[in-house]
Every structure is written in C-alpha cells, then in structure tokens.
Amino acid sequence: MTTKWTPEEIEQMEIDDELDECKASCAHFIQKWVYIEDKDVALGPDAPGVKIKFTLWPLQLKALLAIVSQRLSIIMKARQLGLTWLVLSYAAWRMVFFPGYTVIALSKTEKDAKELVRRIKFILENLPPWMIREKKQARAGWPYPTWEDTTEQITINHPEKGQSLFKSFTSAPSSARSFTANLLIFDEWAFQEWAEKIWASAYPTINRPTGGQCIGLSTNERGSLFERTWKNTVAGLNTFFRIFIPWWADPRRTKEWYEQTKRDLPNSYRQEYPSTPEEAMSAGEGTAFPEFTEQIHVCKPFTIPDWWRKWRSNDPGYADPFCWHWFAVSPDGIVYIYREYTRSDKDPRVTYSDQAREVIKLTGDEKIGDTVAGRDAWNKLGRALDSAGKSIVDCYRDGGMVGCTPPPTDQQRSRIIRKAVMHEYLKPFEEERTGRTIAKLQIFSTCTSLIEAIPNLVVDEKDSEKVSTDPHVYTNPFDCAGYGLVAWEASHSKPPVEPLTGDAARIHKHIESLIKDKKGKSAKRYLA
Numbered sequence: 001m002t003t004k005w006t007p008e009e010i011e012q013m014e015i016d017d018e019l020d021e022c023k024a025s026c027a028h029f030i031q032k033w034v035y036i037e038d039k040d041v042a043l044g045p046d047a048p049g050v051k052i053k054f055t056l057w058p059l060q061l062k063a064l065l066a067i068v069s070q071r072l073s074i075i076m077k078a079r080q081l082g083l084t085w086l087v088l089s090y091a092a093w094r095m096v097f098f099p100g101y102t103v104i105a106l107s108k109t110e111k112d113a114k115e116l117v118r119r120i121k122f123i124l125e126n127l128p129p130w131m132i133r134e135k136k137q138a139r140a141g142w143p144y145p146t147w148e149d150t151t152e153q154i155t156i157n158h159p160e161k162g163q164s165l166f167k168s169f170t171s172a173p174s175s176a177r178s179f180t181a182n183l184l185i186f187d188e189w190a191f192q193e194w195a196e197k198i199w200a201s202a203y204p205t206i207n208r209p210t211g212g213q214c215i216g217l218s219t220n221e222r223g224s225l226f227e228r229t230w231k232n233t234v235a236g237l238n239t240f241f242r243i244f245i246p247w248w249a250d251p252r253r254t255k256e257w258y259e260q261t262k263r264d265l266p267n268s269y270r271q272e273y274p275s276t277p278e279e280a281m282s283a284g285e286g287t288a289f290p291e292f293t294e295q296i297h298v299c300k301p302f303t304i305p306d307w308w309r310k311w312r313s314n315d316p317g318y319a320d321p322f323c324w325h326w327f328a329v330s331p332d333g334i335v336y337i338y339r340e341y342t343r344s345d346k347d348p349r350v351t352y353s354d355q356a357r358e359v360i361k362l363t364g365d366e367k368i369g370d371t372v373a374g375r376d377a378w379n380k381l382g383r384a385l386d387s388a389g390k391s392i393v394d395c396y397r398d399g400g401m402v403g404c405t406p407p408p409t410d411q412q413r414s415r416i417i418r419k420a421v422m423h424e425y426l427k428p429f430e431e432e433r434t435g436r437t438i439a440k441l442q443i444f445s446t447c448t449s450l451i452e453a454i455p456n457l458v459v460d461e462k463d464s465e466k467v468s469t470d471p472h473v474y475t476n477p478f479d480c481a482g483y484g485l486v487a488w489e490a491s492h493s494k495p496p497v498e499p500l501t502g503d504a505a506r507i508h509k510h511i512e513s514l515i516k517d518k519k520g521k522s523a524k525r526y527l528a
Helices: 007-024 026-033 058-069 083-097 110-125 195-205 225-234 255-264 352-363 392-398 411-426 448-456 472-491 502-517 521-527
Strands: 035-037 051-053 072-077 102-107 146-149 153-158 162-170 183-187 213-218 241-245 309-315 323-329 335-342 371-373 441-444
Touching: 007 026, 007 083, 026 058, 026 083, 035 083, 035 110, 058 072, 058 083, 058 241, 072 083, 072 225, 083 102, 083 110, 083 153, 083 162, 083 183, 083 213, 102 110, 102 195, 110 146, 110 153, 110 162, 110 183, 183 195, 195 225, 213 225, 225 241, 309 472, 323 352, 323 448, 323 472, 335 352, 335 448, 335 472, 352 392, 371 392, 371 472, 411 441, 411 472, 448 472
Parallel strands: 072 213, 072 241, 102 162, 102 183, 183 213, 309 371, 335 441
Antiparallel strands: 035 051, 146 153, 153 162, 309 323, 323 335
C-alpha cells in the first residue's frame, strides 16, 4: 500500500533532510544559508543593502576545511578578506547544530567584542525560520532552536537539549578564566594587549584530551605573541596548524589593484596585504631586503659535492650572540649557505676557543678555504675571558683554527658594501634551463637564524645605504653572511693592473724578449 503524504509532511521531510545535510557539512551550511555584510554592495542608486550570500572563495573554503578538522589553527591573513565572518559562521554552525556548544571570543577592545556579537546576531537572524528563530518571534511551545542576545553574548536554546553560548570578552589578563569552552577565538590576535597572560588564562578552557578548539586569526604585528606562535609552528615547537591567506584570495583584486595599493601604502603594504608569510612578518616600513622570500631564497638541504669551493665566515661574539656560516659555490655560480652555528642571547655563553673547536668539529673532513671574520676579531680582549693581551683570532688559534682573514673592505665602507652585495645575491632571476625563479644566493632551510633575520632587517635611519645595527639578534647573522659574500665577490673582482712606465716598462719588455728567445729550463734561469 502506497503511503500518501500531506504537503506539510513532505515539506517537513525536506526540511529534515536539509538540516541533516547542514549538520554534516559546515561548507554546505554556509554557502546555502549564511548571509554576511559587504559594504561595497551598499554603493550605487539601486544598491540592495549590505546583505549578501556568503559564497566562499577557494582559499576561504580551504581555510574552512582546515578549521573544521584541526584542533588548534592560526590564520595569518591580509586585510579585509572575510576571515572573521568565516570563523563566526563556523561558530554559528557549531552552536546551531550541536546543543550545549560554548564559544569564547576575545577582542582587543570592548567595541570590537560587541561587534563580534553583532555579527553572530546578523548571521542568526538571516537563517531560515524553520532552522532557528529569535526567541521573541517564536510561538509558545516552539520545539526548535531559538536565540536571544545581549551586547556581550548570544544564547541559543535547544528545547530539552540545553543551551549553546557565544560569549565575547575584551582583552584582559584573566579573560575567560572561569569558563569551560568548546571553541576559543582570538580575533586580531597580534594586536591584543596582555596576549601572553590571556593565552595562559584562556588556553586551559579548551585544553581537554578529547575536545576543544582554538582559532587565532590576525594580520601580523612584529614581536607579537601571534607572530611567535606562527614561527614556533614553523619550527615544530607547538601543534598549531598554519593557514595563510594572501591579498589575492579575493578574486576581485587584480594585479593593477595591487600595484596601486603598493603606491598608496609604500611603507606598509607588505604587512597589510602580504603575498607570503615572510612579507607579513617583514620589517614593513624601512625593510632592508624586501626582495627576500623563502620560496626563492631557501632550499632543502642536500649533500654538497666535495669538489665545490667552500669557505666560512664569522661575526664574533661572546656576550653578544656570535654567528658562523659555511658557504659553497656551484659550477653555475650559485652560492649556498649550507650550515650555521650560533647562539641566542638566552643561551649559555661560549668562549672563543670553544667556538673554534665546535666549528672544526662541525666542518669535519670538508676542505674549507678561508675563514672570513669581522675586523673586530683582531681587537685585543680584556680580562673577562682571562685572555688579556690576546685578540679573538688568537683565541680561535688556541682552539685549533688557523687561517682567519679580515673582510676585503675597510670598516668605513664595509656596511654599505655588505648591503649592496646582499641585494645583488638576493635579486631574483629566471633560470633559463628550468624557467623557475631563483637567486644567486640559496640558504639551506636549517639556517633558521639567518632566514628569520633577513626579512626583519631595517635600513639605518641616518643612511639608507646601510643596514641598522640593531637588534643584534638579526644583525649578527646578516653581518656574518655579508662577510662571506663580500669575500667571494672580491675574489672575482680583481682591480685592474696599472700599466708599467719608465724603467719598469723597459725591464719587463726585456724579460719578455728573453722568455721568447729562451725555452725550458734556460728561460727559468733568467726569471729567477
């Protein structure tokens, strides 16, 4: 017997199927039912207002898939790419379809915290009424989810299943400490005051073996906890999943738009509209080497052939961080920095002689040419190292290292030349054989201090042809690499030989005639 369904029953079955599909796929829920605000559509005489359907761009969808699957996510992004709307849509999905779900959001100001609540409210009030309704619009006994709001929170009531909660806090040392959450959101994380204390206070609210998520999203701010968290993720020191969203994630942004943006924001476009994470973390205004990117200048380690020419460089240090680099040059003229030895300002100090011993140990059986050391390596030391009267080079010799040479330029010109040579070696070009973009300098990915230093270097405020001497944590690796590059460049740039004149010219001409007349051993007697 065929069952006859009423139109109302058929409609309810279709609704139930759609609810099941929404619960199973956050991307489906967002793209079919979520509306957001877009200020651009409010322009023009026939503008429909700011409300638009949230159609995900490819990189937004990719980010969403990572957010859904990862416990800890850190999102570094360019400006105005809808990532806050994306994260809030994810939060709304969780609260609507998973009763009892709690979201804690933290913002840098009270105004920003209230704005997050307003956006969640905007998402909820534009969902279909059969999915969820505002509490005051639902009739008595309504069996489906309803929501209500204050300026600081949204509450979703699931009849007989509990409440879901969105709570927004302003940055403060103890924010969210007393709550247990399913999801923790740090909006514009890089710009939140008390970031260290807030993280220590808020992280335990989601730190459970079987659940709890954190999403930190922001444009970058140099020196922030956000930036350090990103770098620690790269280094494998935490379990955050990195998501980078570049300026071109918005398909409406053309190359012409970007070039105009660069002209309008010449000092900050890399941080506000980065193409790569390195640009986002660069020094921004006054960046010394804007051409540096890890995609072009950093390579995976490989075994350097024994017959390649190799040499070392050193920027001395004891109280300040020291740095040593190993160089090799390929037959086609590509210079590789393939090893580094350094210490941070927090690591134990290492005496100069012990540094030399470690460098010899790291070098092993490699055939190394010169070791180029900064000119201060020839300065006499005080009594602090029980080496009064000795120079740093003398201490290196005590450690078994001989053959150190000074940089080929004097101290007055050295800083200018180091910067100019570094620019020359970082300059990208297209390799004819493969068609890929490369540079004359390649840095092994294991040389982490140098890779971190280059994009963080700024020009000297008094002379843009020089790199600033602060901070040492960045200038030491740069100076060390610069000494090695300048030494290599100088070995290929011999000064022209001045023409001989007078008696010297006549003597030279006489010797050449003797060589021409005499051959073999007899010629050597005339030259002895």
